[in-house]
Amino acid sequence: MELSFRSHFLLSALFWCLVHSPAFGLEKPYIVYLGSHAHGPEPTGADIESATNSHYDLLGSYLGSNEKAQEAIFYSYTHHINGFAAILEEDQAAEIAKHPDVLSVFLSKGRKLQTTRSWHFLGLERNGVIHQSSILRKARFGEDTIIGNLDTGVWPESKSFSDEGMGPIPGKWRGICQRGIKDDFSCNRKLIGARYFNKGYAAYAGRLNYTFYTARDHRGHGSHTLSTAGGSFVPGANVFGYGNGTAKGGSPRARVVAYKVCWPPIHQKKCFDADILLGFDAAISDGVDVLSVSLVGDPEEFFRDSIAIGSFHAARNGIVVVSSAGNSGPQPGTVCNVAPWMITVAASTIDREFTTYVALGDKQRLKGSSLSANGLPSNKLYPLISGADAKITNVSAAKALRCLAGTLDHKKVKGKILACLREYGTVDEGHQAALAGAVGMVLANDEASGNDIFVAQAYVLPAAHISFLDGKVLFTYINSTKFPVAHITRVKTMLNTTPAPIVASFSSRGPNTVEPAILKPDITAPGVNIIAANTLAVGPTGEDFDKRRTPFKAASGTSMSCPHVSGIVGLLKTLYPSWSPAAIQSAIMTTASTRDNKVEPVHDSSLVKATPFSYGDGHIQPSRAMDPGLVYDLTVNDYLDFLCARGYDESQLRSFTNEIHACPKHFNVADMNYPSITVPNLNGTVVVTRRVRNVGTPGTYYVRIKAPAGVSVSVQPQSLVFERFDEEKEFKVVLKPKVAGKPVDYVFGRLIWSDGVHYVRSPLVVKHQ
Ligand SMILES: *[C@@H]1O[C@H](CO)[C@@H](O)[C@H](O)[C@H]1NC(C)=O
Numbered sequence: 001m002e003l004s005f006r007s008h009f010l011l012s013a014l015f016w017c018l019v020h021s022p023a024f025g026l027e028k029p030y031i032v033y034l035g036s037h038a039h040g041p042e043p044t045g046a047d048i049e050s051a052t053n054s055h056y057d058l059l060g061s062y063l064g065s066n067e068k069a070q071e072a073i074f075y076s077y078t079h080h081i082n083g084f085a086a087i088l089e090e091d092q093a094a095e096i097a098k099h100p101d102v103l104s105v106f107l108s109k110g111r112k113l114q115t116t117r118s119w120h121f122l123g124l125e126r127n128g129v130i131h132q133s134s135i136l137r138k139a140r141f142g143e144d145t146i147i148g149n150l151d152t153g154v155w156p157e158s159k160s161f162s163d164e165g166m167g168p169i170p171g172k173w174r175g176i177c178q179r180g181i182k183d184d185f186s187c188n189r190k191l192i193g194a195r196y197f198n199k200g201y202a203a204y205a206g207r208l209n210y211t212f213y214t215a216r217d218h219r220g221h222g223s224h225t226l227s228t229a230g231g232s233f234v235p236g237a238n239v240f241g242y243g244n245g246t247a248k249g250g251s252p253r254a255r256v257v258a259y260k261v262c263w264p265p266i267h268q269k270k271c272f273d274a275d276i277l278l279g280f281d282a283a284i285s286d287g288v289d290v291l292s293v294s295l296v297g298d299p300e301e302f303f304r305d306s307i308a309i310g311s312f313h314a315a316r317n318g319i320v321v322v323s324s325a326g327n328s329g330p331q332p333g334t335v336c337n338v339a340p341w342m343i344t345v346a347a348s349t350i351d352r353e354f355t356t357y358v359a360l361g362d363k364q365r366l367k368g369s370s371l372s373a374n375g376l377p378s379n380k381l382y383p384l385i386s387g388a389d390a391k392i393t394n395v396s397a398a399k400a401l402r403c404l405a406g407t408l409d410h411k412k413v414k415g416k417i418l419a420c421l422r423e424y425g426t427v428d429e430g431h432q433a434a435l436a437g438a439v440g441m442v443l444a445n446d447e448a449s450g451n452d453i454f455v456a457q458a459y460v461l462p463a464a465h466i467s468f469l470d471g472k473v474l475f476t477y478i479n480s481t482k483f484p485v486a487h488i489t490r491v492k493t494m495l496n497t498t499p500a501p502i503v504a505s506f507s508s509r510g511p512n513t514v515e516p517a518i519l520k521p522d523i524t525a526p527g528v529n530i531i532a533a534n535t536l537a538v539g540p541t542g543e544d545f546d547k548r549r550t551p552f553k554a555a556s557g558t559s560m561s562c563p564h565v566s567g568i569v570g571l572l573k574t575l576y577p578s579w580s581p582a583a584i585q586s587a588i589m590t591t592a593s594t595r596d597n598k599v600e601p602v603h604d605s606s607l608v609k610a611t612p613f614s615y616g617d618g619h620i621q622p623s624r625a626m627d628p629g630l631v632y633d634l635t636v637n638d639y640l641d642f643l644c645a646r647g648y649d650e651s652q653l654r655s656f657t658n659e660i661h662a663c664p665k666h667f668n669v670a671d672m673n674y675p676s677i678t679v680p681n682l683n684g685t686v687v688v689t690r691r692v693r694n695v696g697t698p699g700t701y702y703v704r705i706k707a708p709a710g711v712s713v714s715v716q717p718q719s720l721v722f723e724r725f726d727e728e729k730e731f732k733v734v735l736k737p738k739v740a741g742k743p744v745d746y747v748f749g750r751l752i753w754s755d756g757v758h759y760v761r762s763p764l765v766v767k768h769q
């Protein structure tokens with residue numbers, strides 16, 4: 001299964017895809033999912049042994065002996081998640097799926113892997129100064145919270161994981177710091193734990209050498225995401241001097257834990273379901289409060305999706321799971337991680353750009369973005385040549401225009417600025433231009449990428465990334481001039497840029513293709529040019545040819561926006577330790593903003609108005625999230641009612657939770673108490689029910705509605721009086737299609753409860769049948 005890309009070539013997100021050709025014959029690694037264990041949340045050694053034995057017995061009854069089962073099973077999930085991962089043949093897997101105790105059997109698939117300013121932009125600080133009223137101070141910088149991260153591991157020596165000034169490790173922590181083989185990996189009072197899981201990977205990769213037995217981050221992805229969620233204060237953090245400031249996570253005093261489930265690519269797949277599921281099981285029993293999961297896969301039915309399964313068990317144990325929406329936008333229906341029991345995060349820009357200008361010989365100036373370390377050697381005009389004009393004889397001009405490997409004539413390029421047309425995944429951070437001897441590079445978007453030049457790359461030579469329209473100007477100039485010349489100015493860090501945020505084009509969009517009645521993504525957060533900790537194992541581009549080493553790097557993707565939300569969740573957890581994951585999710589969603597820093601509606605990168613399919617409830621506003629007024633709360637029972645409505649029967653749900661759940665007779669998915677309201681098939685009058693709980697002061701809330709076009713919306717009652725803290729009230733939303741002008745596509749509106757101080761917003765998303 002391939003995701004269709006029209007996005008950036010250096011996005012840091014992890015993708016999963018079906019692996020079509022595993023390394024061995026008919027046998028493949030499968031996950032046999034059995035739901036929850038009969039034993040309690042803190043199993044004894046005997047409980048774990050008995051769980052493991054029950055797995056051997058179950059599989060043994062199919063394979064003919066307990067010994068064969070022991071050989072086939074490479075993981076038993078024994079703590080919270082009940083199930084095992086085993087090497088099986090396809091027909092064996094199909095047989096086992098029929099067993100009454102088995103909820104699902106699915107292939108352990110792989111996924112592709114793909115600062116300083118963002119907290120200012122989110123209002124946690126003003127130009128580095130953290131005010132008394134900041135949620136950071138009120139929530140004591142997240143000091144009581146433990147944040148876990150499922151990713152590529154961590155670089156433990158990074159200053160972002162320094163434990164200077166941190167007190168003793170919280171008593172609730174039950175995890176370990178797994179030592180590496182031939183790796184001096186150690187934890188401290190900041191990085192309190194680490195584990196690695198590689199057997200699901202080995203099922204494809206074969207025998208692994210010692211470099212696979214460590215939680216150390218050799219890619220840079222996990223160090224970046226974990227430090228964004230909970231990194232310590234590091235003054236003077238920058239990338240080649242750009243974006244200089246104090247790096248920190250959203251919860252800078254939180255404790256952090258790395259669960260390494262991603263490894264070097266095998267056919268571009270890096271993180272495998274069997275490992276991910278064990279990572280979840282370990283994190284739950286270790287006692288994390290928040291799990292940050294910057295991994296995405298193709299949307300799948302919940303019981304066949306390792307992240308949906310793992311996050312259900314996590315949420316049931318009070319853990320908030322935050323995940324990435326994916327980097328497959330801007331096409332509709334691309335959003336991943338669509339289960340209602342996790343927070344799904346889109347990515348948007350902040351008010352900082354890394355700007356450079358291309359000055360042409362005819363005095364035209366084109367604006368570009370870049371994070372090139374150096375400027376051109378001298379302040380003069382250099383000869384400019386297009387890739388097409390620099391081609392070797394036996395390749396097409398079209399190919400050479402893309403500056404692909406082996407298409408450029410070094411004699412023609414040497415000492416010049418090379419102009420290239422960008423193609424997804426091909427122009428490798430200027431590597432080809434540098435190899436061909438260019439002094440600089442101008443990289444123009446192709447038509448598909450349009451105006452989106454927000455992502456600044458750490459090119460290995462002085463370079464500027466320009467828009468498609470400016471590319472036309474550039475190539476027209478080159479064509480019309482005998483001796484074209486140009487200069488590229490040194491990169492400047494520009495602050496307070498407008499408009500911001502803008503939803504990044506790469507950010508995956510709704511609707512939710514698994515359950516259209518649940519809006520996804522839920523929220524957007526900074527995910528473009530985010531500066532955070534790097535590994536010292538690879539350079540800032542992550543490519544082998546990049547021999548530079550930087551303790552911080554800039555990265556873009558929903559992988560970067562996800563840990564911003566995880567960090568904020570860490571603060572909320574410190575403030576409100578008793579709140580359910582759903583209450584925290586609601587607080588974050590209903591207080592989000594749909595306006596940018598010009599007080600205009602947030603835009604998509606195409607500069608049209610963004611919709612909830614791009615940003616969910618809107619852009620995160622942390623200081624509002626700590627005082628939401630009302631929350632839409634949910635319990636595990638609500639999630640189970642939701643699954644009933646989706647067609648799961650009571651015996652499946654009984655295995656899932658190991659508890660009896662009676663499915664309600666009449667329950668509509670749209671009635672689940674989610675903070676957004678989606679009716680994907682409005683075929684007459686539809687009544688949606690919601691409950692809100694008062695987490696603020698007593699008061700009266702009045703409703704305000706912005707009805708979607710062609711839909712009449714009324715709310716009963718129109719006001720809610722709360723006499724006490726924690727009181728819960730129900731209301732109904734009645735939606736009716738207007739006869740005239742019935743739209744066939746999705747339309748969007750808003751429902752707001754306000755007491756004059758709090759604004760509790762929910763998007764209304766409607767499609768007529
Ligand atoms: C370990 O295995 C990987 C993948 O096969 C290989 O690239 C690497 O060079 C090996 N390292 C050592 C030290 O053997």
Ligand SMILES: *[C@@H]1O[C@H](CO)[C@@H](O)[C@H](O)[C@H]1NC(C)=O
Pocket residue numbers: 235236237238240241244245
């Ligand atoms: C970054 O800022 C710090 C503190 O403000 C300053 O000491 C340092 O010189 C700056 N570094 C760069 C590269 O600008």
Ligand SMILES: *[C@@H]1O[C@H](CO)[C@@H](O)[C@H](O)[C@H]1NC(C)=O
Pocket residue numbers: 392394395406
């Ligand atoms: C073009 O010719 C060169 C030198 O003869 C050769 O190395 C290269 O592979 C050829 N490229 C293509 C695309 O045919």
Ligand SMILES: *[C@@H]1O[C@H](CO)[C@@H](O)[C@H](O)[C@H]1NC(C)=O
Pocket residue numbers: 472475476479
């Ligand atoms: C420049 O000239 C090339 C080759 O003649 C042509 O293919 C291309 O379309 C021209 N570009 C512009 C922008 O005029």
Ligand SMILES: *[C@@H]1O[C@H](CO)[C@@H](O)[C@H](O)[C@H]1NC(C)=O
Pocket residue numbers: 681683684
């Ligand atoms: C609307 O759709 C629902 C579910 O598809 C169906 O049960 C119901 O009968 C429909 N109502 C009308 C008025 O067509």
